[in-house]
Amino acid sequence: MYALEVVDLTVSVSGKRILKNVSLNIKCGEVVLLLGPNGSGKSTLVQTIIGNPKYRVESGKIIFYGEDITKLPMEARVLKGISLAYQIPPKIRGVKVRDLIVHMLRKRGKTKNIVSELEEYASLLKVQHLLDREINVGFSGGEMKRVELLLTLMQKPKLALLDEVDSGVDVENIALMGKVINEHLVGSGASTLIITHTAQIAKYVKADKAYVMINGSIKCEGDAEKIVKTILQYGFEKCIKCLGWKL
Amino acid sequence: MNTLSKSRELFKERARKALTKKSTYGPDIDLEPYIRKHLESSSLETLNIRDPKIQTRLESVGVDVSETGRSGSYYQVDWKIISYYSRIPGVKVLTLEDALENYWDVIKDYFWKAIPVDRDKYTATVELYGRGGYVILVDDGVKVENPIQTCLLMYTRNILQAPHNIIVLGDNAELHVITGCTFLKEPSGIHLSVSEFYVGKGSKLTFTMIHGWGLQQHIRPRTGVIVEDEGEFISHYIVLSPPGTLQTYPTVKLRGRDSKAYISSVSVGLNTSIMDIGAEIILEGRRSIGEIVSRSLGRDKSTITARSRIVGLGRESKGHIECMGLLLSDSAVIEAVPQLSAQTDDVELTHEASIGRIAEDEIYYLMSKGFTYEEAKSIIVRGFMSIEVKGIPKTLRNMIENVINIVSSKL
Incomplete structure (x- = not known):
């Protein structure tokens, strides 16, 4: 059973085509890496999967647990169990992290144990001091990423999309996030798609499979360990040349 | 003639001369029809303040109708005083008339001392035609935990409501006041008010005011505050439903050293309302600190002008202005006018202002x-x-x- 199947997806933003015939799948409970240089279209893919209206699907399908969700509105996809941790989340003035989380969970009908779970995850991610702050106002890069991961954990998703969780984060915190992802996301049975251009997180999270996206298309698919090793050793440029890809 | 009568006559004399003096800001309102009606009207219709509809209206502007969490209250409808009391020893809640008559020796030092009676035609009208207004006197060292609530309510069509309020905190005192102002039946008429607040040495006054008006109403509050050494004044003003026009520009003088003021406002512009909401803090005392924060939200065809001014006079004084506007309509207008004036080289004044719509x-x-x-x-x-x-x-x-x-x- 696949948690997610992206079939031949072509996507444009403001009239500009960004993704071309992208296909990708994630089995239930699998951890998949999506690698690629900056600007290759990785964020566009996850924003399209979650249903951000800015991203227009020209053709292709998104299937979640066997259901075609390509035309579903964003909030419906989220309520079905898809969660996205943003690469760069916006600031929301006057809205505290804690209040947003409580509001988010109550909307899903959850009222019990919110506080205790929140305290537990916040403590694991070392963000207790941010719970009563306005969302992302004055947060460091690493704090933003950890709060995004907290929001994802609290949603208890079936499919977690983690966009560049490791970029701009110091080594200790990448290790911390890796541990939390392993124990509390992957460990809970969630399927996970991790976007990374540095592949740093791959040191801490064992992935089953990896895709490489270049210039809006998937150029490579295979064993995560091998692909990460090659990219870390040679970088995307060399990989591209070596494999004869044309940018 | 006693000293009260003599002083009143002098104030009235100055007021008469200012009856045609327009306000510097905001649309000018012709007061003549309201004053005429005011002079003609005899008595208020019978009004039951415990009526559930009225109670709901009061709750909408923050009034605790049960009064369980309040240290005292003052209710005025149109120009009629309904009730007033204080539960706390060392705190008096009075009407202006009561205070002038029985406490003139105290009041004389505060009556028209924070705002000139002839500032404009609105202050002049309050002196010449106003009735009521609350006077709260807090003795030295008295710290009141639960707030005192004051309610200025408008009921009769096209009424003129013009109270003169005074709050005096002695030294090392503390008081929270919550004021709810709204209409009970007819959303019409004009509300002018004069509020003079005096914060003694080491004292703290917080003042929360919530307004809920209707489009046929015009609102011109006039507020002056004086804060002594180590005193603190905190004000939070919320306009939930706007009147036809509103203009206010409270002035806080931080006279004492190490005194502080924080003034914030949240205004929601709807329909065709025009609001000109300002604030001024004068940092006179050494190391005085002032901050003005405003949030203006413009919908429909409303216009909001958010003015703020901090004047730095005292050495090592600091001031900051933060004004933000959010437009929810193409036809609404928000104008932010932050102004800083440093009159000594030893002050630190800053501001930030932004206006925009909701980011997608x-x-x-x-x-x-x-x-x-x-x-x-x-x-x-x-x-x-x-x-x-x-x-x-x-x-x-x-x-x-x-x-x-x-x-x-x-x-």
Whole structure:
């Protein structure tokens, strides 16, 4: 059973085509890496999967647990169990992290144990001091990423999309996030798609499979360990040349 | 003629000369029809303040109708005083008339001392035609935990309501006042008020005012505040439903050393309302600190002008202005006018101002957390309107949050 199947997806933003015939799948409970240089279209893919209206699907399908969700509105996809941790989340003035989380969970009908779970995850991610702050106002890069991961954990998703969780984060915190992802996301049975251009997180999270996206298309698919090793050793440029890809 | 009569006559003389003096800001209102009606009207219709409809209206502007959490209260409808009392020893809640007659020796040092009677035709009208207004006197060293609530309510069609309020805190005293002003039946008429607040040495006064008006109403409050050494004044003003026109520009003089003032306002512009909401802090005392924070939200064809001015005179004084506007309509107008004036080289004055509409990315971000477009918008608007006012009691903070929740859900 696949948690997610992206079939031949072509996507444009403001009239500009960004993704071309992208296909990708994630089995239930699998951890998949999506690698690629900056600007290759990785964020566009996850924003399209979650249903951000800015991203227009020209053709292709998104299937979640066997259901075609390509035309579903964003909030419906989220309520079905898809969660996205943003690469760069916006600031929301006057809205505290804690209040947003409580509001988010109550909307899903959850009222019990919110506080205790929140305290537990916040403590694991070392963000207790941010719970009563306005969302992302004055947060460091690493704090933003950890709060995004907290929001994802609290949603208890079936499919977690983690966009560049490791970029701009110091080594200790990448290790911390890796541990939390392993124990509390992957460990809970969630399927996970991790976007990374540095592949740093791959040191801490064992992935089953990896895709490489270049210039809006998937150029490579295979064993995560091998692909990460090659990219870390040679970088995307060399990989591209070596494999004869044309940018 | 006793000293009260003599002083009043002098004030009235100055007021008469200022009856045609326009305000520097805001649309000019012809007061003549209101004054004429005021002079003709004899008595107020019978009004039951315990009527459930009236109570709901009062609650909408933060009034605790049960009064259980209040240290005292003052109710005035049109020009008629309904009730007033204080539960706390060392705190007097009086009417202006009562205070002038029985406490002139105290009041004379505060009556028209923070605002000139001839500032404009509105202050002049309050002196010449006004009735009522609350006077709260707090003795030295008295710290009042629960707030005192004051309610200035308008009932009769095209009424002139013109109270003169005075609050005096002795030294090392503390008081929270919550004022709810709204109409009970006819959303018409003019509300002029003069408020003079005096904060003694080491004292703290917090003043939360919630206004809910109708489009046929015109509002011109005039406020002057004087703060002595180490005194603190915190004011939070919320205009939930706007009148036809509103103009206010409270002036806080931080006369004492190490004195502080924080003035915040949240105004929601709807329909064709025109609001000119300002504030001025004069940093006179050494190391005095002032901050003005405003949030203006413009919908429909409303116009909001958010003025703020900090004047740095005292050495090592500091001031900051933060004004933000959020436009929810193409036809609304928000104008921010932050002004800083440093009159010695040893002051630090800063400001930040921004006006914009809701960023789409913020809405999509919240939708990615499971909210609908409308819910996301409402969360952002609510967040925009929430100012964390430090120093006011939790009960008042909760009350403000509830009020903001209700308003933002309707926008």
